[in-house]
Amino acid sequence: xxxxxxxxxxxxxxxxxxxxxxxxxxxxxxxxxxxxxxxxxxxxxxxxxxxxxxxxxxxxxxxxxxxxxxxxxxxxxxxxxxxxxxxxxxxxxxxxxxxxxxxxxxxxxxxxxxxxxx
Amino acid sequence: xxxxxxxxxxxxxxxxxxxxxxxxxxxxxxxxxxxxxxxxxxxxxxxxxxxxxxxxxxxxxxxxxxxxxxxxxxxxxxxxxxxxxxxxxxxxxxxxxxxxxxxxxxxxxxxxxxxx
Numbered sequence: 001x002x003x004x005x006x007x008x009x010x011x012x013x014x015x016x017x018x019x020x021x022x023x024x025x026x027x028x029x030x031x032x033x034x035x036x037x038x039x040x041x042x043x044x045x046x047x048x049x050x051x052x053x054x055x056x057x058x059x060x061x062x063x064x065x066x067x068x069x070x071x072x073x074x075x076x077x078x079x080x081x082x083x084x085x086x087x088x089x090x091x092x093x094x095x096x097x098x099x100x101x102x103x104x105x106x107x108x109x110x111x112x113x114x115x116x117x118x
Numbered sequence: 119x120x121x122x123x124x125x126x127x128x129x130x131x132x133x134x135x136x137x138x139x140x141x142x143x144x145x146x147x148x149x150x151x152x153x154x155x156x157x158x159x160x161x162x163x164x165x166x167x168x169x170x171x172x173x174x175x176x177x178x179x180x181x182x183x184x185x186x187x188x189x190x191x192x193x194x195x196x197x198x199x200x201x202x203x204x205x206x207x208x209x210x211x212x213x214x215x216x217x218x219x220x221x222x223x224x225x226x227x228x229x230x231x232x233x234x
Contacts, residue, residue, distance in 0.1 A: 008123075020180075026119045030152065031218070033222075035219050035221075035222075040226070041223070042199045042209070042224030042225050042226050043174075045220075045221035045223070046222070048220070055214070055218075056221060089200060091161060091162065093162075097218060105149065105150060105211065105218065105219040106152065106164060106167045107152065108164060109154075109162040109163075109164075110161055111160060112160075112161045113160040114159075
């Protein structure tokens with residue numbers, strides 16, 4: 001079974017530029033998450049999708065960050081304009097839903113995109 | 119607001135020792151708890167998931183326990199090996215009112231070094 005795919009793996013941009021990250025979840029996983037991991041910290045949830053809909057975006061800085069999940073599969077996360085403090089690893093994760101099943105909502109992570117804003 | 123704390127922040131032990139990593143969380147109303155491993159420059163690898171109704175899970179040399187009422191979990195690693203060197207992260211999710219689970223709230227991790 002293929003894992004969660006992300007691209008690009010690395011990106012360097014100047015502040016005030018825009019950037020986009022792509023994620024392809026594990027086939028059949030209805031729930032998709034984007035996390036931001038700053039160096040030395042644990043990941044922080046930015047947004048959670050279930051199929052096409054947003055379940056939780058309470059920690060997404062909506063003045064500069066946006067995300068979409070078309071057709072309930074792939075997702076893109078965009079930052080416009082970028083700030084120095086956006087330098088981090090952006091992780092995508094997915095999980096399946098099988099009610100009353102063991103492993104329900106277990107999250108599987110992709111390799112991440114390391115963003116450096118100069 | 120859920121907060122997750124992991125102790126110790128760093129740990130260095132000789133190969134072969136058994137060790138325990140600790141995780142505590144402030145809100146006991148969790149849906150599940152996951153332990154992850156993160157190698158430098160890599161993503162997260164899920165090690166164990168414990169549903170809120172369970173007390174423990176085992177996989178190979180790893181055993182994770184959960185005491186939901188006290189807001190604690192431990193990850194026990196038996197007979198440690200140099201290949202176990204990594205950062206170990208604990209994370210919890212909360213159930214949603216409409217069903218399902220929230221995204222994970224993570225601790226800062228324990229950086230583990232196993233000396234050959």
